[in-house]
Amino acid sequence: MIALVKRDLILALRAGGGFGLALAFYLILVSLVPLAVGPETGRLAEIAPGILWLGALLANLLSLDRIFQLDWEDGALEGLATAPLPLEGIALAKALAHWLSVGLPLAVLAPVLAVLLNLPGAAIPWLVAALVLGTPALSMIGTFGAALTVGVKRGGLLLSLLVLPLYVPSLIFGALTVARAATEQDPLPSLALVAGLSMASWAGLPFAAAGALRINLR
Amino acid sequence: MLIEVDNLAGGRAGLQLFDGLSFTLRPGEALRISGPNGTGKSTLLRILAGLTPAMGGAIRMPPETLLYTGHGDGLKSALSTRENLAFWAGLYGDASEHTLSHALERFDLTGLAERRIAELSAGQRRRASLARLALSARPLWFLDEPTTSLDPAQSARFEAILAAHLIAGGGAIIASHLEVAPCTAELDLSDYQARRALPDDLFAMEDIAVDAAPVQTRRGTL
Numbered sequence: 001m002i003a004l005v006k007r008d009l010i011l012a013l014r015a016g017g018g019f020g021l022a023l024a025f026y027l028i029l030v031s032l033v034p035l036a037v038g039p040e041t042g043r044l045a046e047i048a049p050g051i052l053w054l055g056a057l058l059a060n061l062l063s064l065d066r067i068f069q070l071d072w073e074d075g076a077l078e079g080l081a082t083a084p085l086p087l088e089g090i091a092l093a094k095a096l097a098h099w100l101s102v103g104l105p106l107a108v109l110a111p112v113l114a115v116l117l118n119l120p121g122a123a124i125p126w127l128v129a130a131l132v133l134g135t136p137a138l139s140m141i142g143t144f145g146a147a148l149t150v151g152v153k154r155g156g157l158l159l160s161l162l163v164l165p166l167y168v169p170s171l172i173f174g175a176l177t178v179a180r181a182a183t184e185q186d187p188l189p190s191l192a193l194v195a196g197l198s199m200a201s202w203a204g205l206p207f208a209a210a211g212a213l214r215i216n217l218r
Numbered sequence: 219m220l221i222e223v224d225n226l227a228g229g230r231a232g233l234q235l236f237d238g239l240s241f242t243l244r245p246g247e248a249l250r251i252s253g254p255n256g257t258g259k260s261t262l263l264r265i266l267a268g269l270t271p272a273m274g275g276a277i278r279m280p281p282e283t284l285l286y287t288g289h290g291d292g293l294k295s296a297l298s299t300r301e302n303l304a305f306w307a308g309l310y311g312d313a314s315e316h317t318l319s320h321a322l323e324r325f326d327l328t329g330l331a332e333r334r335i336a337e338l339s340a341g342q343r344r345r346a347s348l349a350r351l352a353l354s355a356r357p358l359w360f361l362d363e364p365t366t367s368l369d370p371a372q373s374a375r376f377e378a379i380l381a382a383h384l385i386a387g388g389g390a391i392i393a394s395h396l397e398v399a400p401c402t403a404e405l406d407l408s409d410y411q412a413r414r415a416l417p418d419d420l421f422a423m424e425d426i427a428v429d430a431a432p433v434q435t436r437r438g439t440l
Contacts, residue, residue: 074292078290
């Protein structure tokens with residue numbers, strides 16, 4: 001399992017990997033927002049939690065179809081499916097590698113972008129916490145979606161349609177955590193919900209993803 | 219006993235390709251599956267490997283037995299040969315330097331170890347893919363067209379490796395149009411074609427059938 005996580009991380013970092021793409025997208029999206037809605041700091045601060053979470057979510061979505069598609073195309077997925085590691089473990093390793101190469105860097109980049117949107121300083125630690133605890137759910141749900149659509153040519157659209165509704169709870173409570181911290185309310189309950197969503201998805205979805213892979217490998 | 223197949227039936231995309239297939243493979247034996255395109259050679263291998271469900275019959279095999287290499291080479295072009303093999307070795311549980319260099323040496327890849335897969339020729343890639351076989355101790359190899367794009371010298375090298383594997387008590391089932399010298403038996407899948415209630419003209423179409431479209435035609439009449 002460690003071998004698989006390690007290989008996927010190396011692949012993400014090498015040329016052609018999805019590592020830089022998600023970060024660049026996040027950076028571009030957030031830095032364009034002040035140009036689109038106007039540089040009024042009060043209004044920017046108000047929409048900042050939503051924009052920062054939405055941007056992270058969309059950046060996450062960009063790299064999902066790479067999770068299984070490349071391994072499917074070159075036959076590595078068949079090798080993985082017949083290897084000693086069960087498919088559930090493979091789904092888990094894939095989601096972990098995706099989170100380490102996309103979710104975690106987004107959470108690290110977020111405080112910098114938060115300054116661009118004039119998010120109150122007190123909310124920044126909560127933003128990072130919400131992203132660190134919330135993006136694992138996005139990676140795991142995305143891995144499940146990627147497993148469902150792995151055999152489909154140009155399955156990106158289908159994947160987005162399948163995955164986006166499942167992303168909604170994380171988005172709502174993630175953005176709420178940051179918004180409450182920005183308005184000096186207690187952000188802890190919604191942060192706990194964000195973390196709970198991540199834990200629930202990691203507990204259940206590897207099994208669903210493995211089942212979907214088994215069907216698609218037939 | 220490495221594998222025992224009893225009255226197996228299988229096919230793909232809902233279409234049955236063969237039935238009534240029975241054989242056993244003991245250590246030291248290698249079976250070559252032959253037959254024209256579309257008779258189900260790859261499908262049979264996938265069923266034996268557990269990737270595709272069988273349509274009938276039984277397969278008995280001890281756990282942790284099989285090692286499968288399919289049409290795809292399973293290699294990442296952005297990684298070097300060594301990195302690719304190190305990944306598979308790690309997955310099979312033994313990524314020691316000794317195992318890696320042994321595998322590279324056996325498949326004549328030592329000189330290519332640090333080259334990226336993207337820079338290799340088709341035959342070199344095929345060898346890098348086959349080198350996975352030397353990374354695992356699993357005894358039963360399922361190989362789909364293993365000698366494709368290998369030159370005669372490298373084919374001979376592969377046959378020597380296979381022969382050594384058989385002497386060591388392993389086994390292999392190989393889908394191939396070409397003779398593979400160490401194989402002890404041959405199974406022609408066209409002898410096991412599933413009987414289908416089809417008009418004669420559709421049978422005639424089979425000769426030119428290549429891929430999905432004819433399958434749909436036939437499925438439509440079933």
